[in-house]
Amino acid sequence: MTRTTLITGASKGLGRTLASFLAAQGDELILTARGGAALEKTAADLQRTGANVRALPGDVADPDHRKALVAAAAEKGGLDLLINNASTLGPSPLPDLIDLPAAEIRRILEVNLVAPLELVRIALPVLKSSGGLVINLSSDAALGGYEGWGGYGASKAGLDLVSLTLANELRPVGVAVVSVDPGDMNTEMHQAAYPDEDISDRPEPEATLPFWAWLFGQDPADVSGRRFQAQSEQWLVSS
Amino acid sequence: MKRSALEYERPERLAATGPAERRGLARDGIRLLVTTPAGHQHARFRALPDFLSPGDLLVVNRSATLPASLPAQGRPGVFLLNLSTDYGGGLWLAEPRRDPATPGPLPFDPGEAVEAAGLPARMIAPFPGLPRLWFVRFAGDVRSAMHRCGAPIRYGYIRTPPGLADYQTIFSAVPGSAEMPSAARPFTARVLSDLRARGVRTAHIVLHTGVSSLEVETERVEDQPLYPEPFRVPGATAEAVNRTRSSGGRVVAVGTTVVRALESATAGGRVQAAAGFTRLFIRPDRPVRIVDGLLTGLHDPVTSHLAMLYAIGGAQRIREAYVEAVEHEYLWHEFGDIHLVIQN
Secondary structure, eight states: OOOEEEEESOSSHHHHHHHHHHHHTTOEEEEEOSOHHHHHHHHHHHHHTTOEEEEOOOOTTSHHHHHHHHHHHHHHTOOSEEEEOOOOOOSSSOOOGGGOOHHHHHHHHIIIIIHHHHHHHHHHHHHHHHTOEEEEEOOTHHHHOOTTOHHHHHHHHHHHHHHHHHHHHHGGGTOEEEEEEOOOOSSHHHHHHSTTSOOTTSOOGGGGHHHHHHHHHSOHHHHTTOEEETTSSEEEEOO | OBGGGGOOOOOTTOBOOSOGGGGTOOGGGSEEEEEETTEEEEEEGGGGGGGSOTTOEEEEEOEEEOOOEEEEEETTEEEEEEEEEEEETTEEEEEEESBTTBOOOOOOOTTOEEEETTEEEEEEEEETTEEEEEEEEESSOHHHHHHHHOBOOOOTTOOSOOOGGGGOOTTOOEEEESSOOGGGTTOOHHHHHHHHHHTOEEEEEEEOOOSOOOOOOSSBGGGOOOOOEEEEEOHHHHHHHHHHHHTTOOEEEESHHHHHHHHHTEETTEEOOEEEEEOOOOBTTBOOSSOSEEEEOOOOTTOHHHHHHHHHHOHHHHHHHHHHHHHTTOOBSTTSOEEEEEOO
């Protein structure tokens, strides 16, 4: 059983970790990220191990790029996994919400909320044909009300509700949607949130692999509508 | 808690090297060390009902042991691939070893092809923080390959390989454990009948054990990564536990697996039906909320299970109990003697 998997924000951090993990398992991968050079390098590294990878650099906030991503999945005949991982934090260091310019919050919402929803909308036919699973990457900032995290947190809180609503609406057509808070990790994005701090004590993205291994092994219908914390002590299905 | 808090001395010879039956004992004829706030008592396992009260509830694990040790070959040559946990879709967590007495890690690259039990497989990635364990993806039916070519996982201290039946308990019903839920091994039909006569009831969970955890390696015990295990707590068991507690009975877990499952299914001081994977680490700073007692084997120094025992019985009292167990020459490991620890 070969899965077709689309990962956004795949050139670095968690996206790259997921790409490697799924490539080693034989998934056919469509990867995207804004940074073309970093994405090409990730794709080339994976191809050297024999992985089936297609790299399409671009911005998920660009409607034409989203169409190109879904067209690539349609060429493969379906989409089993859509991992909406690309996110923007907004300005670094993080300004208080009251000081966040409207243009910045619009950009955050475009990338973190509108783009994942639009990708699901236009990928729905290929998701349906595969009985696919959509994974939206969330954050504890969606719940926390942390100072400085308001723009990003609002986008992720919105994304959590988008995930739950889509899960309910798409259940009849056999498409599942989950929301995953990966927890703090030693990534470029986390560093941008704390530009003056040493964040090397945070776990590497690989620390979340047991969770992903578990999630990918579940029947999507059993997990749809759930919000998971990848670094928590347990992951439950409806019993 | 510091790693050194879990250290103690045990003579090498105090290890059960095979089933009790090979020592001329019935399964329920092994020894039982009972630790309560009143002190430590020595008995035979058959006398377990004497140490429980009417209204107490024993919770058992119905997981059965798999022949999970597979012959394998690949770039490092011939090796054993001990399957730990089924993640679904052909993906397993596994421990590659040279042989029962010689652990890994063996050198692999992510994506590398191997063959195990005649099936093609790929080494996917090491488990984060525990590089001796790997995610392995199989092509083909692992369960039937296991029954064709596998054997129960064993380690160097087991002299003559026991058969699969030696690794099943009277409760074994759902195959899935890499290693025997061994605290249940000494239960026999007559012990169960004596328990019923005493007014002690039983309920069940399923938790499929992974391969044995080794020594805690981190300086702070809490930092030790544990790997998750699949579990299910049925609604009827949740009800039985809640009813027992509200009527003043004690909930006694048969095995550390049962503690993990029940405590993972607990919210707001009550157990509810639950299923999923858990890596809950019970230790003195994460105490038990539901379980009043634990029936378990004797655990090696510096293991996470010992930290769980401290959380239930108190570090001081467990250390005393282990001094007693060494003095009285109890036997360690999965075919060894049993320890009942009651909180109150």
